Amino acid sequence: xxxxxxxxxxxxxxxxxxxxxxxxxxxxxxxxxxxxxxxxxxxxxxxxxxxxxxxxxxxxxxxxxxxxxxxxxxxxxxxxxxxxxxxxxxxxxxxxxxxxxxxxxxxxxxxxxxxxxxxxxxxxxxxxxxxxxxxxxxxxxxxxxxxxxxxxxxxxxxxxxxxxxx
Numbered sequence: 001x002x003x004x005x006x007x008x009x010x011x012x013x014x015x016x017x018x019x020x021x022x023x024x025x026x027x028x029x030x031x032x033x034x035x036x037x038x039x040x041x042x043x044x045x046x047x048x049x050x051x052x053x054x055x056x057x058x059x060x061x062x063x064x065x066x067x068x069x070x071x072x073x074x075x076x077x078x079x080x081x082x083x084x085x086x087x088x089x090x091x092x093x094x095x096x097x098x099x100x101x102x103x104x105x106x107x108x109x110x111x112x113x114x115x116x117x118x119x120x121x122x123x124x125x126x127x128x129x130x131x132x133x134x135x136x137x138x139x140x141x142x143x144x145x146x147x148x149x150x151x152x153x154x155x156x157x158x159x160x161x162x163x164x165x166x
Contacts, residue, residue, distance in 0.1 A: 002149050003036040005082040006111070007092050011041035011071035012052040013125050014088040017059060017135060018111060021142045024064050029146070040074035042095035047071050058131040076100050079107070086111050086145070089121040111141035114148045
């Protein structure tokens with residue numbers, strides 16, 4: 001099972017969009033049973049709020065299913081629950097490090113790290129108002145992350161000396 005947690009500041013735009021995009025990619029690949037995908041915030045500002053309406057509209061224009069989201073904050077005690085914790089920008093990385101008390105197992109990464117633009121950061125559309133551009137970048141990042149995870153899973157499953165926990 002691959003477990004991915006997406007992170008942004010408030011969990012109402014970027015991280016929840018990445019969650020829904022990745023769930024759609026995984027579903028279309030028939031991999032729902034071996035994937036757990038969620039999202040959370042580094043701040044408490046938006047806890048309990050739904051996805052931000054302009055971001056929801058951008059997702060709907062692309063035909064990406066929207067769930068019953070309510071923003072939540074990441075907790076330090078859930079670090080072990082995730083294989084990857086994927087942030088959208090450097091501010092998210094900074095506050096995520098504080099929320100998690102560090103990253104001893106190197107699980108924290110940025111979404112664009114998996115693309116051919118690994119140093120690029122996804123700007124917060126709450127401020128830029130560029131929801132479609134943000135979603136373009138999230139789709140690019142999620143596709144690249146899925147390719148990476150698929151290749152990693154294939155390497156692991158084809159290696160006879162590695163045994164599964166399940």
